Amino acid sequence: MISYFLTAREQTLPAEADAFAELRTELARIPQLRFAELHRPAGVETYHRDGAAPxxxxxxVFDSIEALESQLMPGARLLELTGSALWRHVAGEQMTQQAMLTRTYLPSGRVPIGADSEETCSYLVHYPGRAEDLNAWLRYYVNHHPQIMLDYPDVMQVQVFTCLDWCDAMPFERVSYMQRNQLTFPSIDALMCALESPVRARMRADNQNFPEFTGGATHFAMRTSFVNGI
Structure with missing residues (x-):
C-alpha cells in the first residue's frame, strides 16, 4: 500500500468538528482511495514535549503509486478539493506532502481500524533527517522496533512508512522524511497510559541500538477519524 501524507504547516487552533466531518465526506469521494485518516490535535503533551501539533x-491510502498519482494531477478530484474553501478552513493553505511505502504490523487478535470514534487517538512520529546508511537503518529498525511497539497495551495499529519517489501537480511543499511511524489507540487516555507503561523503557533502550542518523524525531498526539473509500 501507498500512504500519502498531508500535514498543515500552521499550528493554530484546529477547525470545528463539523468542518472536519464535512471534509471526511469529501475525502470519501476520491476515486481509487482505499481509506483515509484525518487527524487533529489531541490537546495533550507527552513526555517527548515536541511542541504544538499541526x-x-x-x-x-491507495493500493498503488499509479492510483495515488492519478489523484495528484490536474483535473483530479483530490487536487480540486485542495483548492476549496473547505480545505483552506480545515487544513490551511500551507501544507507539506509526501508519498511513502506502508509497512503494517498488526497485533494478534486486534483490529487495526475499528468503529469510528471521536476518542480514537494516534501518535504520529516523523524522522525528518538522514541515516548514515539508510539500508542499515531500515534493516535494523523494521526488524526490531515495531515488534516492541506491538506490546503497548491497547494498541490498535502499528505502522512504519518509508520514503519513495512520486509525481504530482499539488500546490504543496514536497518533503522527504526518511521515515514516519503511526501508533493508534482507542482513546487519548489509552495512548497516555501506553506511553507510561514498561514498554516505554524498552523502546528507549532500543533507541541506543539505532544505526547513526541525524535530525532526531518529532511526536504528535492526534485525534483520528477514519474515512472509507468508494
Whole structure:
C-alpha cells in the first residue's frame, strides 16, 4: 500500500468538528482511495514535549503509486478539493506532502481500524533527517522496533512508512522524511497510559541500538477519524 501524507504547516487552533466531518465526506469521494485518516490535535503533551501539533494532518491510502498519482494531477478530484474553501478552513493553505511505502504490523487478535470514534487517538512520529546508511537503518529498525511497539497495551495499529519517489501537480511543499511511524489507540487516555507503561523503557533502550542518523524525531498526539473509500 501507498500512504500519502498531508500535514498543515500552521499550528493554530484546529477547525470545528463539523468542518472536519464535512471534509471526511469529501475525502470519501476520491476515486481509487482505499481509506483515509484525518487527524487533529489531541490537546495533550507527552513526555517527548515536541511542541504544538499541526492544526490538521491526513493520510490517504491507495493500493498503488499509479492510483495515488492519478489523484495528484490536474483535473483530479483530490487536487480540486485542495483548492476549496473547505480545505483552506480545515487544513490551511500551507501544507507539506509526501508519498511513502506502508509497512503494517498488526497485533494478534486486534483490529487495526475499528468503529469510528471521536476518542480514537494516534501518535504520529516523523524522522525528518538522514541515516548514515539508510539500508542499515531500515534493516535494523523494521526488524526490531515495531515488534516492541506491538506490546503497548491497547494498541490498535502499528505502522512504519518509508520514503519513495512520486509525481504530482499539488500546490504543496514536497518533503522527504526518511521515515514516519503511526501508533493508534482507542482513546487519548489509552495512548497516555501506553506511553507510561514498561514498554516505554524498552523502546528507549532500543533507541541506543539505532544505526547513526541525524535530525532526531518529532511526536504528535492526534485525534483520528477514519474515512472509507468508494
Amino acid at each position: 492544526r490538521a494532518a491526513m493520510r490517504l
